[in-house]
Amino acid sequence: MSADLNAGYAACARLTRAHGTTYWWGARLLPPGQRRDVHTVYALCRLADDIVDEPEKVALPLDLPGDPAERLSAFASYFFASLTAGDADEPVMAAIVDSIRRRGTDPECFERFFAAMALDLSRTTWATWPELRDGYMEGSAAVIGEMMLPVLEPYTPDAKAPARALGLAFQLTNFLRDVAEDLDRGRVYVPQDDLARHGADPWRRRPDAAWQAMMAEQVARNRALYTEAEPGLGMLPPASRRCVGTALVLYRRILDRIEASGYDVFSGRHRVPTAERLGVTLRSLTLGPPTAGARA
Structure with missing residues (x-):
């Protein structure tokens, strides 16, 4: 592996550790080769996501336009061109492309992903859960x-x-946890019909009775997705099962804390x-991979 490629994989690991702590802890349970590939996906x-919302955080030496839609389009074009070429002139992208090509990931996944990212620039609300799930989360979560x-x-x-159900479950947990942060960006990822049915208004930024009743339903929906994902643990080899099972347990504990x-x-x-993250990770290592229904 070239020095630049090593640098790219190291940068992907730093990004994951800084921003995706649950993914980071789960990936620690994988052999190094799989671990680095988890980091590149993340x-x-x-x-x-940052190129759309917080371009000042993106440290890559890329010449990106100022307009968010143009930035995303330029980044997607750079990614697909690099994937076609099989290499990139920037270490992080070179590592991402190397990982995707070695693993044989279907390029169509990334088409759905970038299409969903573009929706964030034109949509701020979603009318119903099926619309949110099938219109946005299909490309932003299930595809992950x-x-x-x-x-x-x-x-x-x-x-x-x-795996698709778990992708949906992880993102729904993020949506429920990050309501205030999304409001700051003018977005609401809680279905509008659920809000209206309970008379709940996130813009009040108060956990009043209406909000609590509405959120209880969202948490129940989220837990059902984790239950739907659990049988997949038994379809994975032990190291992967430990990784995914640990991430599942940790993410589900976010729901416990919200509740x-x-x-x-x-x-x-x-x-x-x-x-607590360390404890769950060590327990997975010493007691073996979590099984369906396990809460660690």
Whole structure:
């Protein structure tokens, strides 16, 4: 591996550790080759998201336009051109392309992903859960599960449906945790019909009775997705099962913390403490891979 490629993989690892802590802790349970490929998937998704919302955080030496839509289009074009060429003149992108080509990930996954990212520039609300799930999260969340599958090396193609469900579950947890942060960007990822049915208004930024009732339904929906994803654990080899099972447990604990706060997602960002993350990770290492239904 060239020095530049090594540098690219190292930068992807730093991005994951800085911003995707649950992915980071889960990936620690994988052999180094799989671990670095998890980091590249996360890095690509994180870079696309930051290029739209916070371009000042993107440290890549890329000449990107000032307009968000143009930035995203330029980044997507650079990615697809690099993927076609099989290499890139920038270390992080070179590592991403190297990983995708080695793993044989279907390029169509990335077409759906970038299409969903573009929707963030034109949509700020979603009318119903099916519209949010099928119109946006298909390309921003379910497809991430598909991108991860070649890295996780499942025993059977039947792992695809649980992987997609887990991608949806992870992102819905993020949506519920990050309501206030999304409001700051003018976006609401809670379905409008659910809000209206309960008389809940996120813009009040108060966990009143209407908000609590509405959020209880969202958390139940989210937990159902985790339950739908759990059978996929048994379709993975032990190291991958430990990785995914640990991430599942840690993400589900975010829901526990949201619930315990009275669904107050306005006063601060709910996180699983580092000591607790470490404990779950060590338990997975010593007691073996989590099984369906396990809460660690």
